[in-house]
Amino acid sequence: MFDKSTWIRLPRNVVVGKGVRSQFLEVVDDLHLRGRPLFVTSPTPRSIAAEPIAADLEAAGIEPAVVTVERASFEAVEEVIETAEAEEAAYLVGIGGGKAIDIAKMASHHLEMGFCSVPTAASHDGIVSNRGSVPDGDTRHSVAAEPPLAVVADTELLADAPWELTTAGCADIISNYTAVMDWRLAHRLKNVEYSGFAGALAEMTAEILVDNADHVRPGLEESAWIVTKALVSSGVAMSIAGSSRPASGAEHLFSHQLDRLAPDAALHGHQVGVGSIMTAYLHDGERGLWQDIRDALDSIDAPTTAAELGIDDETVIEALTTCHAIRDRYTILGDGMNEEAAREVATTTGVIS
Numbered sequence: 001m002f003d004k005s006t007w008i009r010l011p012r013n014v015v016v017g018k019g020v021r022s023q024f025l026e027v028v029d030d031l032h033l034r035g036r037p038l039f040v041t042s043p044t045p046r047s048i049a050a051e052p053i054a055a056d057l058e059a060a061g062i063e064p065a066v067v068t069v070e071r072a073s074f075e076a077v078e079e080v081i082e083t084a085e086a087e088e089a090a091y092l093v094g095i096g097g098g099k100a101i102d103i104a105k106m107a108s109h110h111l112e113m114g115f116c117s118v119p120t121a122a123s124h125d126g127i128v129s130n131r132g133s134v135p136d137g138d139t140r141h142s143v144a145a146e147p148p149l150a151v152v153a154d155t156e157l158l159a160d161a162p163w164e165l166t167t168a169g170c171a172d173i174i175s176n177y178t179a180v181m182d183w184r185l186a187h188r189l190k191n192v193e194y195s196g197f198a199g200a201l202a203e204m205t206a207e208i209l210v211d212n213a214d215h216v217r218p219g220l221e222e223s224a225w226i227v228t229k230a231l232v233s234s235g236v237a238m239s240i241a242g243s244s245r246p247a248s249g250a251e252h253l254f255s256h257q258l259d260r261l262a263p264d265a266a267l268h269g270h271q272v273g274v275g276s277i278m279t280a281y282l283h284d285g286e287r288g289l290w291q292d293i294r295d296a297l298d299s300i301d302a303p304t305t306a307a308e309l310g311i312d313d314e315t316v317i318e319a320l321t322t323c324h325a326i327r328d329r330y331t332i333l334g335d336g337m338n339e340e341a342a343r344e345v346a347t348t349t350g351v352i353s
């Protein structure tokens with residue numbers, strides 16, 4: 001008997017383009033969101049986006065509350081929940097990079113409140129997804145979170161952000177290739193539920209981005225447009241899957257472990273890109289996928305080596321040999337790599353010298 005059912009929760013308004021941050025009020029009006037919003041932001045996005053949008057709302061008689069978070073953590077989520085309650089917020093708006101948006105969507109989930117996403121960097125594919133990613137001691141959780149009711153992605157703002165944030169977003173997308181390979185492997189070996197639609201969308205998103213790599217150049221608003229649309233598409237794949245599987249495999253485990261071993265050394269997207277070169281080699285051997293991934297990263301100025309990440313070779317080996325244990329997610333790393341194998345993959349792919 002067929003007894004499957006699913007909920008696919010997606011944003012209603014995805015507004016992308018030049019200057020669209022000035023349409024924020026129109027977007028929330030269209031969603032019939034009323035009352036006082038709480039802006040969840042981080043230090044740099046606060047001054048460049050949260051304050052100007054707050055000024056627009058104030059001119060219309062709405063005074064948003066604002067909370068600034070420094071790190072992605074459960075404590076930060078708790079702080080946002082308390083602020084929302086104290087300020088009697090009616091809905092939440094995440095304004096910033098992955099950190100602020102993740103915290104806002106997790107707090108909204110707990111508060112059962114609407115959430116809007118205003119990215120200030122095209123640096124990660126959590127802009128639209130219904131997942132939050134939080135470190136917790138030795139582990140890293142991917143938790144259910146509120147998908148945004150609306151995304152307001154201003155390409156002018158995104159194009160003005162430091163170029164490395166955009167290349168990080170590209171690398172997060174390119175890593176979908178290996179994430180989907182890991183997901184299929186887990187399906188075959190461990191009977192993990194697999195969605196062909198979500199897997200195909202995540203892969204196709206990476207393919208379109210790589211095909212358009214020549215148009216992804218610093219300072220070009222068109223680059224912000226191409227990358228943001230890919231980030232939205234990848235987030236939709238996660239929402240269809242109901243998990244981060246289409247966009248997060250062993251390369252993400254590697255990055256999450258680097259966050260523990262070398263905090264703040266490199267951007268999330270750059271770390272997963274380098275991880276993807278190595279896990280592609282593990283999946284595909286010498287057949288060429290790892291070189292294609294490395295060349296695609298190189299063509300958009302994303303790091304391809306430990307040195308370019310600013311991380312030493314021994315930390316890469318430690319991350320590779322331990323990251324399988326960071327969460328219960330079966331990948332090509334199986335129950336872990338030994339040190340010799342880790343050195344082999346990292347050296348052959350040129351990640352370490």
Ligand SMILES: NC(=O)C1=CN([C@@H]2O[C@H](COP(=O)(O)OP(=O)(O)OC[C@H]3O[C@@H](n4cnc5c(N)ncnc54)[C@H](OP(=O)(O)O)[C@@H]3O)[C@@H](O)[C@H]2O)C=CC1
Pocket residue numbers: 042043044045048072096097098099100102120121123124125126127129130131132133134157160161162165168172238244267268269
């Ligand atoms: N939920 C999901 O599905 C996903 C979640 N993620 C998560 O997202 C995070 C990674 O996202 P990322 O954006 O790299 O991290 P951050 O939010 O930490 O942003 C990276 C840096 O960019 C700065 N910044 C943001 N916008 C601008 C701007 N316009 N101009 C100048 N600087 C800016 C931030 O400043 P400041 O320090 O002042 O804030 C920060 O230093 C990770 O925690 C990752 O796990 C990633 C992918 C998917």
Ligand SMILES: O=C(CO)COP(=O)(O)O
Pocket residue numbers: 125126131132133134140141142172244247248252253
């Ligand atoms: O970064 C992600 C997708 O790009 C998702 O993060 P997780 O690995 O925490 O699920």
Ligand SMILES: [Zn+2]
Pocket residue numbers: 124125172247248252268269272
């Ligand atoms: Zn990611």
